[in-house]
Amino acid sequence: MPRRTLPEINAGSMADIAFLLLVFFLMVTTIDTEKGILRQLPPPLPPDPDVPEVRQRNVFEVLVNANNDLLVEGEYMKVGKLKDAAIKFLVADGVFSDMPEDENLPLREWVREADVKSQMDNLEQLKAATDNEDKRESLDKAIENWDKKLAAIEFFGEYKELPGSALISMQNDNNTNYDTYIQIQNELESAVNELRDQLCMKHFGISYSELAKTYERLKGDEKAAEVYKRQLYAVRSVYPQRISEAEPKNLGNY
Amino acid sequence: MAKFTQKKKKGIQAISTASLPDIVFMLLFFFMLVTVLRSDEPLVEVKPPSASEVAIIEQKNLVKYINIGPAVDKKVRAKRGDAALIQLNDSFATVDDIQGWIADVARPSLNEADQKKMIISLKVDKSTKMGVVSAVKQELRQASALKILYATAERKRTGSAN
Numbered sequence: 001m002p003r004r005t006l007p008e009i010n011a012g013s014m015a016d017i018a019f020l021l022l023v024f025f026l027m028v029t030t031i032d033t034e035k036g037i038l039r040q041l042p043p044p045l046p047p048d049p050d051v052p053e054v055r056q057r058n059v060f061e062v063l064v065n066a067n068n069d070l071l072v073e074g075e076y077m078k079v080g081k082l083k084d085a086a087i088k089f090l091v092a093d094g095v096f097s098d099m100p101e102d103e104n105l106p107l108r109e110w111v112r113e114a115d116v117k118s119q120m121d122n123l124e125q126l127k128a129a130t131d132n133e134d135k136r137e138s139l140d141k142a143i144e145n146w147d148k149k150l151a152a153i154e155f156f157g158e159y160k161e162l163p164g165s166a167l168i169s170m171q172n173d174n175n176t177n178y179d180t181y182i183q184i185q186n187e188l189e190s191a192v193n194e195l196r197d198q199l200c201m202k203h204f205g206i207s208y209s210e211l212a213k214t215y216e217r218l219k220g221d222e223k224a225a226e227v228y229k230r231q232l233y234a235v236r237s238v239y240p241q242r243i244s245e246a247e248p249k250n251l252g253n254y
Numbered sequence: 255m256a257k258f259t260q261k262k263k264k265g266i267q268a269i270s271t272a273s274l275p276d277i278v279f280m281l282l283f284f285f286m287l288v289t290v291l292r293s294d295e296p297l298v299e300v301k302p303p304s305a306s307e308v309a310i311i312e313q314k315n316l317v318k319y320i321n322i323g324p325a326v327d328k329k330v331r332a333k334r335g336d337a338a339l340i341q342l343n344d345s346f347a348t349v350d351d352i353q354g355w356i357a358d359v360a361r362p363s364l365n366e367a368d369q370k371k372m373i374i375s376l377k378v379d380k381s382t383k384m385g386v387v388s389a390v391k392q393e394l395r396q397a398s399a400l401k402i403l404y405a406t407a408e409r410k411r412t413g414s415a416n
Contacts, residue, residue: 011275018278025285034311034375036302036405044395080412174385178378179303181387182404186305190411193307 058106058166060089066175086191108160113153120146152234171246188243195239297341298323300377306411316373318360323379338382349389356397377405
């Protein structure tokens with residue numbers, strides 16, 4: 001019998017087969033990023049909560065009923081108008097200068113550099129005097145808070161801050177649509193972000209989200225991140241994000 | 255020895271495509287590794303709402319999902335209608351199951367250092383009523399899973415007057 005050699009298999013079509021598989025995996029792969037509105041829920045309520053009294057003018061009240069209608073500060077409103085109303089509430093009677101007071105809007109209070117510095121000195125002294133570990137920690141936090149205000153003054157000059165009790169409160173009905181709810185949350189957040197953007201563009205030349213991203217990227221390197229961190233804190237203390245969610249209720253169809 | 259004399263080359267030689275399969279295989283392996291075939295198939299239909307102020311989560315391993323929406327399966331749909339159902343991992347659940355799920359399934363699946371950073375992603379269908387979502391949120395509060403993400407699609411910010 002003559003010895004036959006096996007003919008070599010042509011590998012020319014190998015690339016085609018590989019391409020076919022490649023295309024399959026390319027199509028199947030979803031490099032989907034986790035995107036959405038990030039929120040921190042309030043911790044569970046103690047059985048009998050202390051409800052702090054808040055002045056009516058310091059609350060921006062948004063109610064949504066089962067028909068997805070909005071009642072903002074007692075007036076019917078379209079979702080598209082909500083952002084401007086929220087911006088008006090947040091700016092109130094001026095941030096860097098006095099504007100005429102509106103009795104329905106909160107009164108911003110001036111933050112003076114000298115005050116902040118003397119407050120910080122006081123706290124430092126208290127901290128030096130105490131040996132209680134817990135007390136020290138809480139004092140550290142308080143000092144940090146004042147330091148954030150100082151950062152804002154450094155970058156933007158003296159400003160007026162929102163009173164501590166000022167907040168945007170949203171309450172919805174159990175039959176409200178989820179889409180409406182998200183749109184409202186989004187508009188409220190975009191009001192704050194837009195104000196922050198304006199401030200950032202004016203003083204730092206980049207948008208707020210850009211600034212936050214830069215900080216995220218440099219976070220590992222403390223020295224490089226320091227300046228961005230201060231800028232972020234400064235912007236946040238001028239325009240804090242205070243969106244609170246009231247406990248849900250059956251508001252009915254009014 | 256005419257056999258060994260080389261012919262004079264003329265013009266540009268064609269580029270060898272012999273390494274093409276190798277390159278393609280390399281790409282193939284990359285995509286095979288990157289592809290994550292979802293372990294839990296969606297049982298509920300979720301068309302997310304869109305929002306402009308989205309945050310992007312880089313560390314996906316911290317994210318645990320709760321899907322809420324009408325059932326995909328036709329038989330279940332015939333029985334339950336378009337009512338929003340809750341899906342935890344790969345089965346339907348009720349609101350009461352959430353606390354147990356957080357404590358026994360979601361939290362232990364992360365290593366201890368990351369447990370505090372756990373983010374619950376709520377993938378909720380647009381047309382869902384807030385009653386279900388609120389109830390789920392209350393349960394999450396009770397279970398101290400306070401960081402939540404309303405999963406949304408991204409869109410442009412709407413204009414404002416000023």
